[in-house]
Amino acid sequence: MIEDVVRKGRLLDIYGPLLTERQRRCMEMYFNLDLSLSEIGEELHISRQGAYDMLNRASRSLEGYESRLGLLARTDAIREKIDTAVSLLESGTESAQEQAEHILKDIEL
């Protein structure tokens, strides 16, 4: 769980509103505010172990939403296409511009 900070933070951005209020706060304190498990436990009036369990459950819940909706993966795919199109446009040639147009028209949202 702990090593995957960037991914979890991004999943939290996307699916956070589907968590319970306490789960979301717990995740935010851990992944965005970098609080320790003991500090989170204090904030939520639960034990350190309780905070750990809540993080794990919330984390599994976020991964569950991603496995069903796949929005993080889709976002990355779209981002990559837009970045490629921008690079092509910056190269300035006419054929590159045509390629960029093609890529942009091809993006499925």
Next chain:
Amino acid sequence: MIEDVVRKGRLLDIYGPLLTERQRRCMEMYFNLDLSLSEIGEELHISRQGAYDMLNRASRSLEGYESRLGLLARTDAIREKIDTAVSLLESGTESAQEQAEHILKDIEL
């Protein structure tokens, strides 16, 4: 509920995996296959009224996800920016290309 066929179909595409299997089938039969409530009831072994209630519940559920995650609205906003960028590129002038690049770089995913 009934008038909003296109919107519901799109919400179903995005959030369908979060519905129960029966709710999803019910919505698909109604919005994508254009079956009547009686036909849906027969398929699911419930009454016509039961099919209507299931559609309404599933429909509210989809709108609830949209109000929390807003993916349909976000998708439309991104689509609009990409379309604008493509139109600018097609116009072929250099300043239009610069505008297009700017719009694309500005897209938040």
